[in-house]
Amino acid sequence: MFQMQSIEMVHWDFWQRLSVPLDAQIVTIIGPNGSGKTTLLDALRTLLAIKCSGKRDYKRYVRNNREPFAYLRGVVDNPRRLSGLYPTPFFPLTSEQVTLLCRIKKQGGDWVRHYAIAEGDVALDVALADEALQWLGVNEYKRRLEAAGLTAAVGEVLALEQGDTDKLTEYSPRQLLDLVFQVFGDKDVLANYQRARDEQKAAEAELSALVRQQEALDTRVEAMRTRAGRYLEWQGIQKRAARLRDEVLPVLGLLDGRVSVGKGWQDYRRAQHGFHDMLRQRRDTLALVSTLRDAESAAQAARDAAETVRVEAQTAFMQARDAERDVASQLKERDRLQALSSREYGEDAMALSHKLAGLRDNIDKLKDELKAHKLQRDGLMGELAALEGGKQRAPEDVRAFRAELDDAGIGHTMLADIVEVTDSRWQGAVEALLKPYRQVVLLSDPSDRRAAWQLGEKMRYRHFVVPDTAAAPRARSGSLLEVVRFAANAPEWLHSQLNRVSRVADVKEGAQQDGDWITPEGYFRERRGARHIGVPAYDYAFGEAARQARLQGLRDELKALNVRVLRDEEQLVAASREAAQLADYLSGMDAIRLLDSRAEEFAALAAQAESLKQAVAEAGERLAASQAERDAAEQRYSDARLAHDRVCQREQDSLNKLAAARSEVEQARRSLRRGLAELRDCRAHLPAAAQDEAYVAQLADEFESAADVRHEIHYLEEKLASGDWETDDAVLQLKDKLQEDLASLTRDCQRRQAEVERAAALTHDARDAYIGKLRATVRAYAANVKRLGELAGIGVEVELPQLSNDDTVLAQAGLVLKFNFDQKGMMGMNDGEASGGQQVMKSLILLIGLMMDEANPSGFVFIDEPFAHLDIFNIDRVAGFLKATEAQYLITTPNTHNINIFAPSGLTLATRKKRPGEVWAPPILQTRRRVEAAS
Template structure:
């Protein structure tokens, strides 16, 4: 690979025109932050068609100076390779020691466009424009890659600022791929893989041919089926034509001729049946008239009996009504007699007062029972809600949630997402979270403004929390350790739960530094300790809370039912006592009323006896009338049933007579038709159709004309319902498809043999190339080990297992371990190495890629490799760089220790652009003086 000798920049960033020498093994670029160190490296990257650092690109640098063009010219060496060969120099056919690389950037079509050129020798910029044969970016990259600047090396040269140790982050597989890319083996592997993919594509084509063959075989089978359907269709048409033209006419003539005699006998039999039916129908009409007269007489007798029964019933019911009225008036007498039988000796005034007190106590007890029953109903609804898994919320919480749902604000109650995993600590969790049981958590923090407005309007007393975070890992022994959360919660709450330690008692809590709580809820915080426990029926969080509240409500419901039962019994006793007392007070007036109404009650008693006798007589008359009515109804029913039966027989006779008339007429028409058909068929048949031998053959084949018609119907139905082929060209098409199938089978067999041979050759070639891959890995292992020796670092390399197998090659990786200061082996990126050790590991990996025994040169951009290194590690890295043969371009802030200049042969110092000036000042340069050694 080549090395860079100098760089010239025109209109690059804020440099108008500037040339800097780079002809040294180690070039150090220093300057304050923002003075152009990375800009100088990006100029060399752009000259080499490599992407710039960070998110920058070349357009950024050429836009800053507001000039329409920019040039980058670099002079690189073109060393002769030790082995010569077909390409003795990197830039062959250029063989001069120096080569000029030129990049021109200018506006074209409103955008900045790059063009590149490679010139023989050190050509000044003024002459290079005329000599250049401009190349595109891709062609230029291809020429540089042939000179040793591979795509993998270009990726390494484009590392970000401060990412010197990026190579140590590579996985073993990525590192092995990078080695193969740098040494040129990756392309060969890719070519082999491409060949395998082409082979797979060819195999897919073969599969496609196989599918085509299967499809063509299917088409051949379909065409065979179509040809068979065509032949069958032709046979069906021929059979149908024979039946229509010959068989049916002859067989019909024979059947009609034999049917005329049987049709005549049937006609005469039906005439006789019709005469008998007409005679029977006349007798039935006479019986119908006689039974109709009997039915009318029975109906008149039934109506007369019904009139007598209704009169007797009306008289009986009137007597019953009078008796009921008299009996009702006599009930007042019986009540007064009952009252006179009591013992009256108490003071009526005192009894009246006691009755009023009993009634007042009864009314108060009724009110108490009414309120208790309302409470019982409320408890039963609450229990049903908890049994169904629903939690009953306070009124203000329900109103707020309803308002949020109406406003479309998704939210969650804190009590809905908290579950206690250890039931022994349920009381402690409930005690701490009791003030927050009705805290509302917003699912979307952007709804906070609307949510707070609604809560302000409803005067909601609990927190509305918009900010929620994922809970941290629970501290062992904390209250959060026994809580499972189904959603995010406020950060302050998770911190509070995680800060509270669970203890068995206050004595154990005395030795805890911080907040603690016992199972029963004795809580210690910064203000002191106190009991904040919650009763089990007031639990609100998780399934245990629901079960505890349900058990408490059931106990309360049981006690309430017992109280209701006792109050009901007490109310019944009070009611009975008040009723008896009221009845007692009413009996004191009974004697006076009986004496004053004695004549009235005597007259009513006599009237009652008279009405009872009258009711007995009228009942007997009503029973007799009812019996006569039922007998008349039975006679009428019998007469009507007999008349209906005869009418039905008369209707059946008419229907039978009509059917016989229709049969006689049908027999007459059938006889006429048969005679006409026989005559007509005899006229239409050809003379030879009725030959004895032809008729005998048809009679042997078919039993009758009906059998022939059945056969014809079957054939026509089969012809009409089937899917037939009617084109005779299908026979030729079937033959052509058979020929195509044979040709396709021959082509598939030929290509299969070619694919098998190509796969065998590709596998054998890749198996042979595996030895080259092993040699590449061994060479890289030697490089890194030799570099490790230069740096005083032990390096071990685990060579990968490389076999001619896709799975093995895909899983192969290169594993390296390093031993710093005899402290033991460590991996690439296992976190055990210091910053300086990471830089040393990355440099060994990087320089090992550049080392080539046939072409030991090369260059590396290292942006701030000494960042975060102490003096000892800076000296160690510097000594390592001096011991290698590559060219290094290193950037460093000017605030570092002066030890960074120890390995540098050439130092470039960049300076910031002064305010008010258009261009930045030129780069200062300092070259180390080389003292001649005494002879």
């Protein structure tokens, strides 16, 4: 790699035009903060096309001086190389010095860089620079510098920020190994191998594609073989069906037809004889049916006549019995009057009548009271049943309003259903305070408020309908809310009221407190004063205790009501009995007068009753006789009808048998005709070979019958119709063509497989070969850092990575270094055990080790304030270390450090701040170490 000899800056930051020498091994740049030390290093970085330090860039420096252009010119050496492809870093430039130039101009509103490389020490003429030099783009310039040894990895090292000289110690083992390979040029070898490996993978992928193509073609060949098989099978079925239809069926049909026709003629004659026998039996059955039908008609006429006689006798009997009953009913009234008139009477009838009227008024009152008590008992029993089922019976207006809400689909609940008192001692206080809110309705969905309020207005519901509810807050100690539990959300104003009221044992304790309070008995104090608002236990409405109290109250009320009902019923029975007796007594006093007035009527009725009884008896005898005669006629008719029905059934059976015999004759006739037609058809289609008896015998042995042949023909035709067949003979040629293509593709795959295997073997051998080069690089770097450690008096151990012939192992390899300061034991690169100065020493060793190359012992390093964390002893130690190496160092340091920092410096550059009011900064002062001649 090359080294810096000088730099010239035109319009760079606040320097108008300044040339600075850099031809020393160690160049120290000193100056106060803000005097331009980092600005000078960033000029060198911009000249080398690497990024500036921190968040700065080259545009920041050229904007400060407000000039339209800026130039950077650097002179570097171009030493002869001892080995390598090119004799000098900047080949084909072979002079000992090379000039690097950077031009920064404003184009299109932005700053643009261009670079140039000239042979020798070329002076910068701003007026002629654009025409005299060949300017390069940034990427091409970077490529030229990389060929000269300034790789991207070295550029990253040169771009380390101020105070970050220990940056390399933060690298992981893998990152450090990767940096070593980049700096020593082996990264390109790895990249080239990776490209070869990628090409090998591409070839393998291509082979895989060919294999997949071969598999797909093999599948197509198998499918085509299947299609060809279906075509051959279809062709065979066609041939067999044609043979069976054209050759076998006519011969076997003729043989079987002869036998079938003979059997058919016999069946036809037998069916004819059976049909004539059935016809004779049919005529005999029809004659018997006619005889029995006449007998049934005669029996039916006799039954109808007997029924007419019975109906007339029954009518006469009913008339006589009704007349006899009327007379007997009137005589019963005579007997009743006689029984009443037989009593003793001595009281005043008027007084008894007044007494009977009073009794009847009392009975009506008792009935009304008893009815009211029973209605009340039914209501209490209904409420009791509801409470036992877990529900409280609400007032009628509440039930009606809830029914309207349910019909409208508005979800709601009652406040009394969600309140539970956790302390029974305060049940009465809670009931007293919440009594006005028993029938408060809580809406499940606040959005239903409008519809619910409209129903409340319509029903004139006098209780609150609350849409907005909330969870109960934390109860205040001693408040009434503390003994109340809500099963669901409740109105916030209710929570506030309960939380505001305190629980006190009595009025005496309450008088000592401010605010609202309530006693267990329900004596309540509020802002308006104090009053008793308690409710009886049976009237409780909130929680389980209220339900139990109400249940007990209802049971007691029902018990008392039942006692009243029983008492009223006993009084009603006694009064009713007394009124009935008194009414009978009064009736007896009128019976004597009535008997006298109706004596003749009753005598005539008694005489008429005897004759009516005799007439009823005679009519009954006649009715019994007519009934017996009618039953006998009914039996005779039933027997005649049964006999007729039986013969009619036999006549129907004979008719069915006759129809069956006629059908059998017709079927035998059709079968005989069909057999004769088939026989003629077979004879007409006989093949010429049928004249040979041996051929006919062979067919008879091969096939059982013509029916079997027809069945097989039908089976083959169905198979041809329902199967998925190939009917084009071109499928055979296509199968042969695909088989040839498959064989050709198989040969290509085998040839490509051999090529891939050979490429894999060559790639493996190449990787094995360059791994030796990587091992040599790692060993060289390890030797560099160990030698640098010896120069600095620091023990360095290097754990070389395992570089085997395996991609996975190479991807996971790392370089591990350990350092021993002052014989205190080994420590890692960034394990937190080293001091700031030790971190600087480790970083310098790692950094300078990258620049050491036996073939090109050169290179330069930018180190921004390396002595920032060092004491005087370590400053001397680092200075001695830097002098012992062969690289060129450009070091910055503030002017507040110990003078020991100048001990290794061969050239010292002192920067100064721009004075107020001046446009340009003062030039950089130069101090060169005097070298005494050797004695």
